[in-house]
Amino acid sequence: MQRDHDVVIAGAGLVGAALGIGLAQVGLRVAVCERGAAPTGLASDPRGLALNLRSTEILDTLGVWESLAPQVCPVRHIHVTQQGHFGALRLSQEDLHLPVLGHVCPADRLQAVMLERLMASPRVQLFWNTEIRASHAYDDYAHVTLRAANASANLAGEAGELSLTTALLVAADGTESTLRAQCGITATRHDYDQTAIVCNVDVARPASETAFERFTTEGPMALLPLGGRRYVMVRAARAAQVSALMALSDADYLADAQRRFGYRLGALSRAGARRAWPLLGLRAARRVARRCLLLGNAATTVHPNGAQGLNLGLRDVAEAVTLLGNAVSCGEDPGEERLLARFAAARDGDHARIFRLTDAMARGFSLELPAAAALRSLGLLVADRLPIFKRQALQTLVLGGKSSPLSVVETPA
Numbered sequence: 001m002q003r004d005h006d007v008v009i010a011g012a013g014l015v016g017a018a019l020g021i022g023l024a025q026v027g028l029r030v031a032v033c034e035r036g037a038a039p040t041g042l043a044s045d046p047r048g049l050a051l052n053l054r055s056t057e058i059l060d061t062l063g064v065w066e067s068l069a070p071q072v073c074p075v076r077h078i079h080v081t082q083q084g085h086f087g088a089l090r091l092s093q094e095d096l097h098l099p100v101l102g103h104v105c106p107a108d109r110l111q112a113v114m115l116e117r118l119m120a121s122p123r124v125q126l127f128w129n130t131e132i133r134a135s136h137a138y139d140d141y142a143h144v145t146l147r148a149a150n151a152s153a154n155l156a157g158e159a160g161e162l163s164l165t166t167a168l169l170v171a172a173d174g175t176e177s178t179l180r181a182q183c184g185i186t187a188t189r190h191d192y193d194q195t196a197i198v199c200n201v202d203v204a205r206p207a208s209e210t211a212f213e214r215f216t217t218e219g220p221m222a223l224l225p226l227g228g229r230r231y232v233m234v235r236a237a238r239a240a241q242v243s244a245l246m247a248l249s250d251a252d253y254l255a256d257a258q259r260r261f262g263y264r265l266g267a268l269s270r271a272g273a274r275r276a277w278p279l280l281g282l283r284a285a286r287r288v289a290r291r292c293l294l295l296g297n298a299a300t301t302v303h304p305n306g307a308q309g310l311n312l313g314l315r316d317v318a319e320a321v322t323l324l325g326n327a328v329s330c331g332e333d334p335g336e337e338r339l340l341a342r343f344a345a346a347r348d349g350d351h352a353r354i355f356r357l358t359d360a361m362a363r364g365f366s367l368e369l370p371a372a373a374a375l376r377s378l379g380l381l382v383a384d385r386l387p388i389f390k391r392q393a394l395q396t397l398v399l400g401g402k403s404s405p406l407s408v409v410e411t412p413a
């Protein structure tokens, strides 16, 4: 049958946008349906997203890395410690004989570059302020009804609704995915009772191209370099403390952060606006349903302690673009059941591994027993002296599970 699109994607977040760009590049006709409004400038997002080398390679293939490269900061060393206890784990680019471990990219810039590229893709039709009201999958197509998510939507169809047919639906609509629920896929939630508070700060003594992670009993804290003296400071706090922390003056907030992080980078100053993200782990029971794929946070949402969520989602994108692009170029149906099963088989292990790793870190480093703190210190000390552990940790965190270095790593001067 004649379908309006090859793929309809719910959600134009970083994963949905990356997928739309990639599928259009390999010749698919794509519709993207986004609940939010079209961007009118940079989003107010103070996060710096740590992108590993596999993600850099994927963004390069999507044609967005060139525009991002001047705005990112390379990371060559990672330093992990625990508040109030001995032991440190130092990971370095030399452990893997790589020029760089990854890059920190301002989230607002990444989003702007991706959406600009998506909007410029001739094979992509974008619907802003819109959501999928209903979806039905049949033997050889899926049917969706789009409706206005708010008064600004301008859908041409009757009663503010629009019907589309497609070979495949993709849920990239985040942790609370409605398309996932419409497709009958259940999900397990893990509430970490933590909220990440993020702001940008200056430090008095920057450590060149080094990212810091410090575990405290209230949750992890990270300082990620943005270049020069500017860092992104992420601190996890117990949910009950968040409103008090958000209400602190900048000076009091910095003093509290300094107490937890110490003076390794000198005095903290010039705090930017704070934003809070409640932290939740989520695993969908399945990654595929009839004529539907789940990608990114809609499939697996992880604690940000290992900076892995977007990196995982971009690997989903790379796999989906390769599989669906090959299918269409061979005249096959991109929503066909066997193809979707191959996608799930290719991606299940990666999702399980990253979820286990981040979940174990989130739980293991928040135990408040004195014995647990001593064991953690010992673990950091031992790990620091084990090259094999370091290589394995770096292969997961930096190479996205690959065992050999990747091709394209363009580091800004």
Ligand SMILES: Cc1cc2nc3c(=O)[nH]c(=O)nc-3n(C[C@H](O)[C@H](O)[C@H](O)COP(=O)(O)OP(=O)(O)OC[C@H]3O[C@@H](n4cnc5c(N)ncnc54)[C@H](O)[C@@H]3O)c2cc1C
Residues within 6 Å of the ligand: 010, 011, 012, 013, 014, 015, 016, 033, 034, 035, 036, 047, 048, 049, 050, 051, 130, 131, 132, 172, 173, 174, 175, 176, 177, 178, 179, 196, 198, 234, 277, 295, 296, 297, 298, 304, 307, 308, 309, 310, 311, 312, 313
């Ligand atoms: C504090 C913090 C720090 C992080 N740091 C890192 C890091 O350093 N490195 C890393 O790799 N990852 C990091 N992550 C994780 C990363 O941000 C996410 O994994 C990634 O953004 C997920 O993208 P997504 O597109 O799947 O989902 P989302 O970003 O949630 O996007 C979903 C999109 O779908 C839209 N939507 C929702 N519902 C509907 C609907 N019904 N219909 C249509 N559209 C809908 C939303 O408006 C949104 O645009 C961090 C996360 C947090 C919270």
